[in-house]
Amino acid sequence: MVSAIQSHGSKNHFIIIDENDAGIDIHDHLRKQWALSLCLKTQTDGILYISDSEKAQAKMRVFNSDGSEASMCGNGLRCAARYIAERDQIQSFKVETMKAVLQVEQVDELYGNIPTYSVEISPILFNLDDLPLSLNEKSKLVLEPVSDWDKDLTFTALAVPNPHIITNATVDQINSDSQEKLASSFNKNNPWFSDGVNVSYVVELSDGEFFVRTYERGVGFTNACGTAMSSSSLVQVIAGKWRAGEPLNIFNDGGRVKCVVHKKNDEFDHIDLIGNATFTHRLTLQLKEDGETLIEESVQTGEDKIYEQMSAAAKDYLNNAAPGLKLR
Incomplete structure (x- = not known):
């Protein structure tokens, strides 16, 4: 026993x-x-x-x-x-x-x-080889559109070290089947991700507060994914929607957490994920x-x-x- x-x-x-x-x-x-x-x-x-x-x-x-x-x-x-x-x-x-x-x-x-x-x-990795992601000979993907994925969204790819694709979306977009179609295609045979990827849609609620929904590889839609919420927080700092060193409130289908993005020598060093x-x-x-x-x-x-x-x-x-x- x-x-x-x-x-x-x-x-x-x-x-x-x-x-x-x-x-x-x-x-x-x-x-x-x-x-x-x-x-x-x-x-x-x-x-x-x-x-x-x-x-x-x-x-x-x-x-x-x-x-x-x-x-x-x-x-x-x-x-x-x-x-x-x-x-x-x-x-x-x-x-x-x-x-x-x-x-x-x-x-x-x-x-x-x-x-x-x-x-x-941590670590925080932006090189596409670390996901891995093969995308038109690019080495990084930060706040950029990918027309083959969606014509209206911009995407950021990073590994922490789990691989993540993050995009900010509207309420209508997160309510649609867009995320499920995109994420499920990434986690089947596809030309981009040889090992699958976690896909998160983020809705800005107010200053320093965001909602994150994640389709997790190996699981599907989940109430929350810790590394996804952390990665999504980092993307908000990159996009100028929040500041490094200050806590963000991240809401999800399962409740909420706090995240703090840390920089060291002008580079992103790690993220604190704080929750139950x-x-x-x-x-x-x-x-x-x-x-x-x-x-x-x-x-x-x-x-x-x-x-x-x-x-x-x-x-x-x-x-x-x-x-x-x-x-x-």
């Missing part, structure tokens, strides 16, 4: 599994099969595998509901940070991810008594060596009640700030 945590960051749902508790040698085929099995049974977006690290307090690996591995997950990192913080009784530390060692820390609550964590999102790390259930699992899983026990924590209050307040705000916006 293995104890596990069912959690969410901005209603992006994960199961946290500490590999030290599994009692068997774990390899990537097992991680994939367990992710496929558990995500289907619990309707979660992915599995966060926590293990020892020689570079940091712990290591986090993220496997999506389709069994693919993500290089990073900002919402998941907040949940993992809380688990490690409570396990090891520390508040500020580093976590190793696939491509970077990132700083995390517990911070003041975003709303009520919701456990809130700030996590570093809510534990919804404590689980007892059987993780079998053939890849099958059994949920022996699932006990609600009651933590989600306060988050739902924040989510309801965010929806009320959006109804006034962006009339006609259809939430998922």
